Amino acid sequence: MSSDLTELYQQVILDHNRRPRNKGRLPTANRVAHGDNPTCGDQCHVYLRMEGDRIADVSFEGSGCAISQASASLMTTQIKGKTAAEAEELYRRFHDIVTSGKEPEEISDLAAFAGVHAFPARIKCATLGWHAALNALKGDDSQATTETHVD
Amino acid sequence: MPSPWDSIRDDFPALHQSVNGKPLVYLDNAATTQKPRAVIDALSRFYQTDNANVHRGLHALSMRATDAYEGARSRIARFIHAAEPEEILFTRGTTESINLVAGSWGAAKLKPGDAILLTEMEHHSNLVPWQLIAQKTGARLRYLPVTGDEGLLDLSQLDRLLTPEVKLFAFTHVSNTLATINPVAELCARAKKVGAVTLVDAAQSIGHMPVDVQKIGCDFLAFSGHKMAAGTGIGVLYGRKELLDSMPPWQGGGGMIANVDFFATTYKPSPERFEAGTPNFADAYALGIACDYLDGLGRLEIQRHDGGLAAQAYRRLAELPGIRLIGPPGERGGLVCFALNDVHAHDVVTFADEDGIAMRGGHHCNQPLMKRLGLTSTVRASFYVYNTAAEIDVLVASLRRIIKFFGGA
Numbered sequence: 001m002s003s004d005l006t007e008l009y010q011q012v013i014l015d016h017n018r019r020p021r022n023k024g025r026l027p028t029a030n031r032v033a034h035g036d037n038p039t040c041g042d043q044c045h046v047y048l049r050m051e052g053d054r055i056a057d058v059s060f061e062g063s064g065c066a067i068s069q070a071s072a073s074l075m076t077t078q079i080k081g082k083t084a085a086e087a088e089e090l091y092r093r094f095h096d097i098v099t100s101g102k103e104p105e106e107i108s109d110l111a112a113f114a115g116v117h118a119f120p121a122r123i124k125c126a127t128l129g130w131h132a133a134l135n136a137l138k139g140d141d142s143q144a145t146t147e148t149h150v151d
Numbered sequence: 152m153p154s155p156w157d158s159i160r161d162d163f164p165a166l167h168q169s170v171n172g173k174p175l176v177y178l179d180n181a182a183t184t185q186k187p188r189a190v191i192d193a194l195s196r197f198y199q200t201d202n203a204n205v206h207r208g209l210h211a212l213s214m215r216a217t218d219a220y221e222g223a224r225s226r227i228a229r230f231i232h233a234a235e236p237e238e239i240l241f242t243r244g245t246t247e248s249i250n251l252v253a254g255s256w257g258a259a260k261l262k263p264g265d266a267i268l269l270t271e272m273e274h275h276s277n278l279v280p281w282q283l284i285a286q287k288t289g290a291r292l293r294y295l296p297v298t299g300d301e302g303l304l305d306l307s308q309l310d311r312l313l314t315p316e317v318k319l320f321a322f323t324h325v326s327n328t329l330a331t332i333n334p335v336a337e338l339c340a341r342a343k344k345v346g347a348v349t350l351v352d353a354a355q356s357i358g359h360m361p362v363d364v365q366k367i368g369c370d371f372l373a374f375s376g377h378k379m380a381a382g383t384g385i386g387v388l389y390g391r392k393e394l395l396d397s398m399p400p401w402q403g404g405g406g407m408i409a410n411v412d413f414f415a416t417t418y419k420p421s422p423e424r425f426e427a428g429t430p431n432f433a434d435a436y437a438l439g440i441a442c443d444y445l446d447g448l449g450r451l452e453i454q455r456h457d458g459g460l461a462a463q464a465y466r467r468l469a470e471l472p473g474i475r476l477i478g479p480p481g482e483r484g485g486l487v488c489f490a491l492n493d494v495h496a497h498d499v500v501t502f503a504d505e506d507g508i509a510m511r512g513g514h515h516c517n518q519p520l521m522k523r524l525g526l527t528s529t530v531r532a533s534f535y536v537y538n539t540a541a542e543i544d545v546l547v548a549s550l551r552r553i554i555k556f557f558g559g560a
Contacts, residue, residue, distance in 0.1 A: 002171065005505050008501070009498075014557070039513075040513050041514045041521075041528050043527075063495075065496075065497035066495060066498045066557070067498075119501065125497070
């Protein structure tokens with residue numbers, strides 16, 4: 001197996017794909033948004049329970065490739081407890097990792113996604129859950145689609 | 152006598168390359184086929200020697216180009232046994248051919264209370280144009296169900312659905328996902344009894360088996376060149392002459408008019424009526440050459456070869472753990488679709504690409520069918536004249552590695 005491929009499918013990603021965290025509908029959610037990638041049919045619902053400006057709880061539901069499912073799962077673990085501004089800042093760092101391939105200096109599970117950089121067609125898979133989460137944060141319940149946001 | 156099959160892979164330059172350090176195994180033929188040197192050379196030769204716009208010119212090159220274009224029309228008429236070349240319209244492909252029928256015939260003839268009968272296995276290209284025209288005309292859509300994973304049309308429902316309100320019955324010849332070969336002649340005969348016009352989507356059959364519009368008995372038949380060894384951007388709509396002549400123009404422009412005044416225009420008969428603007432005459436010419444190439448191999452032999460590989464692949468893949476195969480286990484077209492329990496189609500395709508294997512993963516423009524079968528996506532391996540049994544070995548070995556990797560063993 002090539003090094004690019006083992007970089008793409010790191011243990012962190014395989015683990016989140018096999019055992020997704022915070023998966024399922026969140027009955028107490030007060031924000032929800034949906035993301036989809038019409039090219040490949042990947043789907044992702046993100047549920048948030050906001051307490052003031054803080055993400056008190058978060059979950060996702062969806063179907064798609066290992067990259068999209070693992071990314072959505074990891075995203076939920078990263079933004080839980082954060083403020084909207086902190087979550088947006090995390091997304092900016094994540095986006096930089098998947099588009100540049102540069103691993104951040106601080107230790108973070110997000111770094112597992114650096115390998116996506118070598119597979120440009122998969123960047124949209126990695127950011128799908130994040131885009132849905134950002135839309136939910138904005139209170140925008142319109143559908144996030146990979147056709148309208150720019151990666 | 153040497154057979155053209157002996158050295159067939161030599162005819163296709165694109166096959167001879169490495170992908171990710173492995174010999175290319177091209178199994179994405181249902182999306183588009185590779186092109187034989189005969190077709191590539193014909194296209195190149197045409198541009199280097201005969202290129203000029205067709206129909207309007209009186210000079211030597213324009214006449215040669217017109218002869219090449221109209222010669223291709225005659226060649227394609229023979230290829231599908233049309234009664235006359237005027238029944239062959241050149242389009243951009245299957246999708247445009249179907250949109251032409253919907254936009255011209257459908258807009259003129261359909262009205263509220265009418266029904267359009269489709270099947271659950273239609274490609275989006277034989278579904279969305281009918282949704283659009285149904286919205287415009289007030290006609291209603293009906294669907295003939297698919298039986299389940301074995302992927303046959305449920306013909307027991309036909310009497311209930313194919314009633315005199317049905318003005319059009321459109322269905323695919325070979326499913327691009329299930330590989331089902333539909334009983335198209337029977338469906339056309341049944342439609343004729345209630346007076347419904349028939350359209351056959353031949354995108355997945357035209358390059359793979361004999362297609363005879365007389366034997367099928369259809370009113371319209373649509374296909375693309377690029378799925379039968381010819382170029383992209385050229386396709387065909389076959390229509391019975393009296394039906395075509397009864398239809399209003401679809402697009403307006405040069406080449407389709409008899410006489411134009413500022414406020415009124417009269418139109419040429421078909422096929423010109425439906426070929427507004429400069430057509431893709433170079434690729435039409437090359438499509439005729441592709442017909443020669445496929446007939447040289449023999450279309451029954453092609454069907455035996457591609458269907459044989461697909462059946463073999465179906466049997467081999469069925470031995471893999473956690474695999475779900477869809478479509479008929481028996482006779483099938485030249486492709487096989489499957490889903491792995493624990494690995495998403497896109498991950499399969501990414502891993503297979505590392506082994507030099509080109510496949511497609513996703514909904515294959517069959518979203519309603521996928522939902523019906525409870526699937527979000529499948530992987531499709533589709534075969535053509537140059538594929539070999541050894542390539543199925545490469546595929547099976549690659550899938551075993553993928554299953555092991557994601558199984559976490």
